Amino acid sequence: MSKLQKNKNKNWLVAVLALLIFLALGFGPARVELSAQKKKTDKRISALYNKNQKKATPLSSQAERKEAIRRIKAMSLSQTGGTGDKYSREKVLVKFKPGLTTQSADSLLKAYQAESYHLIPKINVYVVRIEDGVSVEDTLSALKVNPDVLYAGPDYKLRLCATPNDQLFSYQYALSNPGGVLLIPGSPTGNPQADFKATGAWDYAKGDPNVLIAVLDTGIDYTHPELVNQVIDHGKDFVNDDNEAYDDVWHGTHVAGIIAAQTNNSAGIAGVAWNCRLLAGKIIGAEGEGDYSDLIEALIWAADYTNGAAKVGVINMSIGGTEPDEFLEEALQYAYNKGIVLVAAAGNDGSQGVYYPAAYDNYCLAVGATDYNDQIADFSNYGPEKDVAAPGVGIISTYPVALTDPGYLPYAFADGTSMAAPHVAGLAALIKSVKPWLYPGDIMKIIKYSPDDVDSTGWDDYSGYGRLNAKRALAPYVLK
Incomplete structure (x- = not known):
């Protein structure tokens, strides 16, 4: 279930997204609810939202500045959602x-x-x-x-897991955490160390426009002012079998903004990979689930995609399913062998068991979620396949313009390993931009061996090798 938090702001013109989704299955306004009671059967993927938080929570005292913030809970890999069939x-x-x-x-x-x-x-x-x-x-x-x-x-079945001058950058603790009371829902106090060091990383790289990140998700709102110049074309819709991968939900647009929203443009938010571009593959429909076969086809399509000198270097999958599958593994291997770094959300059940495709750790980076105090998010799945963690609580990003209520800006806060994974995908794209000849395995090692420990010393089931440190991963002595 997703939830929204509202609060108005006289001093800040920050109206952050309106989530009003009327889906064919009858989802109510201002919430995304994936019912576990309606069942089908086909290996499935879904987007991961934090299903434990069931009610909207108003912002507390510090938030009496009344910024209009709405919060979505995003689930990148969940056993529930849509029809619930496997x-x-x-x-x-x-x-x-x-x-x-x-x-x-x-x-x-x-x-x-x-x-x-x-x-x-x-x-x-x-x-x-x-x-x-x-x-x-x-x-x-x-x-x-x-x-x-x-x-x-x-x-x-699959279900839905340089300091810029952008207006909402102060809300992006995941990129640069100032500590103190944070401008996110609930106004918690943040640890100034609990970010993934984006500003330091940007001293080394801001991205190459010929490095594409394929977002295999619900599509992307390619009309969004922060994304219109970032998407290379309208992508491919594997659900409806056409070449218009437009997002009629919200999840893929939110993921895309984290990766590569237009940055340093005095508006909106900052994307991790400033100058890289996005390619949308729609594999999740309006009901919040899709089929493995669409993911498999999308992986092959993205791996082979070229547009002039531009080609896919990274694939982000903030989605997942519970079942292993030889066909899916073969498609992942195909993309990996084409030189592509594969990033996937670990799951949002708060239980042991990393979801697929993230669990295929020979080919994928499995990403868990941390919060503004470097604590592992309680919804983040864990297990031996976990590679790294990244911020995934209270993450602000882009939201479809067509779904935004009048008077609000098209941005939203969301929780989930769905929000953590694109931070890793953005970093992978930055590394690929600096060292395009590196093999996927080399980039995966750099990302895995450069984080900050946030749980047990060394590797552990909950945070993997730790919370992402983009500055360290891009430091010259690492990329020599």
Whole structure:
């Protein structure tokens, strides 16, 4: 469940987002509610919000300056959300053994009552839509015993995880924490060490416009004033199968702003990777969940994307699902082998178990969330796959203009590992900008071995190697 916090401000013209989403499933105004009671079945992904906070909380005394702040809770990898099903009842994924002709594959799929199907290139996986009334389980059982099938599985579900002069930079404690009472919902007192040292990092790098960060999420509001010059094109919508990856929810727009909002423009917020650009891949629909097959296709698409000299160097996935999947792992491996750094949110259940794709730690950086006092967020999932943590509580970022109430600015506060991951993706893009020849594994090591310890000394299940330190990661002695 998401929640909003309001407070008005006479002195500051900071009207931060209006979340008024009426989704087809009947979500009420000013909240994003993912119901665990409506179930489907297909390996699924979702966006991660902190589901433990159920009511809007007004800003306390220090916030009597009355800034109009609304707060969203964002979940990047959650077991609940949307229909709640683990996999689709309409589709399966199939890979045939090498040597089987296309004609033979077509005949075989038709024999298994495929209504339609298409091939994901490069990894040769078929997305097969089965006929109404045909059981996914029965179809998979039959496919798995066929000698021509290498492997077959369900289509699992995904759910929604230099100092600039920007007007709202003082609200971005994650980039530079001044300590004292913070300008975020609840007006907590912050630890001045509890940020990821962005201003120091910008002394070394601000990003290369030919380094693209693909945001595989709910899409991006590419009309937003802070993003209109940052997106390279309108991306691709894998949910509706078109080339307009517009965000009709809010989550992907919020993630995109953290990574690369236009910066040093005397307006709005600052993005981590100032000069890098964004590419939107929409894999999550308005109901807050999507299919693994869309993520798999988006990974291949992003890995192969070029636009002149620009190409994808980093992929951010503030989404996830509970189930491992060979097809997903193969797509991650494909992108990794193309030289792309993969970043994913760890999950927001506050429990043991990093979600997928983050749990594929050979290829992905799994990111947990910290707060303004360098404490591990109580909603942040933990486990042996955890690599690093980054600020993910009270994070202000961009919000879709079309969803913003009159009189408010299109910005919002949100919590979640969904908000932590894009800080890491932005840092990866900065490193890629400075040293474009580094392999993904090299960049992952730099990010993992340069944080500040915030929990146990050394690596631990909760913070991984610690809270991100972008300045240290970009220091010349590290990148020599």
